[in-house]
Amino acid sequence: xxxxxxxxxxxxxxxxxxxxxxxxxxxxxxxxxxxxxxxxxxxxxxxxxxxxxxxxxxxxxxxxxxxxxxxxxxxxxxxxxxxxxxxxxxxxxxxxxxxxxxxxxxxxxxxxxxxxxxxxxxxxxxxxx
Numbered sequence: 001x002x003x004x005x006x007x008x009x010x011x012x013x014x015x016x017x018x019x020x021x022x023x024x025x026x027x028x029x030x031x032x033x034x035x036x037x038x039x040x041x042x043x044x045x046x047x048x049x050x051x052x053x054x055x056x057x058x059x060x061x062x063x064x065x066x067x068x069x070x071x072x073x074x075x076x077x078x079x080x081x082x083x084x085x086x087x088x089x090x091x092x093x094x095x096x097x098x099x100x101x102x103x104x105x106x107x108x109x110x111x112x113x114x115x116x117x118x119x120x121x122x123x124x125x126x127x128x129x
Contacts, residue, residue: 002123003043004107005074006030007095008083010048011063017056027052029083032113037081040115042123044081045073067091074098079105081119083112 009026012019030048037044047070054061070091074080080099086092086108099106107119 001043002078003045003076004037004079004081004119004123005077005095005099006033006037006044006046006048006083007080007092008033008048008086009089009092010051011055011089011091016059020053020056023053023055026085029085029112033081033083033109033115036113036115040120040123042115042119045077047073067094070095071098075102077104079107079119079122081107081109081116083109 008030010023012022012026027048030046034044034046034049047066051066051069054066074095075098080095082092082096086096096106105122107116107122109116
């Protein structure tokens with residue numbers, strides 16, 4: 001199974017509960033893409049979901065903890081799928097560079113919740129890279 005890392009903004013203006021509603025919108029966008037991927041039989045890792053609202057649940061955990069953990073999973077994944085608003089996020093831009101440096105396939109979603117055709121073709125292709 002190929003596994004795709006979902007990339008897009010998580011935080012809002014701040015990395016704490018003051019950005020709750022903006023963060024919730026980002027989590028929802030990522031959730032829609034995760035649903036679309038699994039409905040197509042494509043494995044995924046979505047950092048938005050494994051740390052959802054931990055800025056409120058565990059407010060003393062610093063952002064670097066999440067960046068390090070997310071990079072561990074990004075390195076494991078076979079490709080990256082970038083949500084439409086990814087360019088607004090410093091973390092997403094860093095993940096783009098990391099995937100590029102690793103020579104992994106990079107795909108861009110034009111719409112939240114719709115798997116790009118080129119990713120579908122790649123995922124059904126059989127090889128892991």
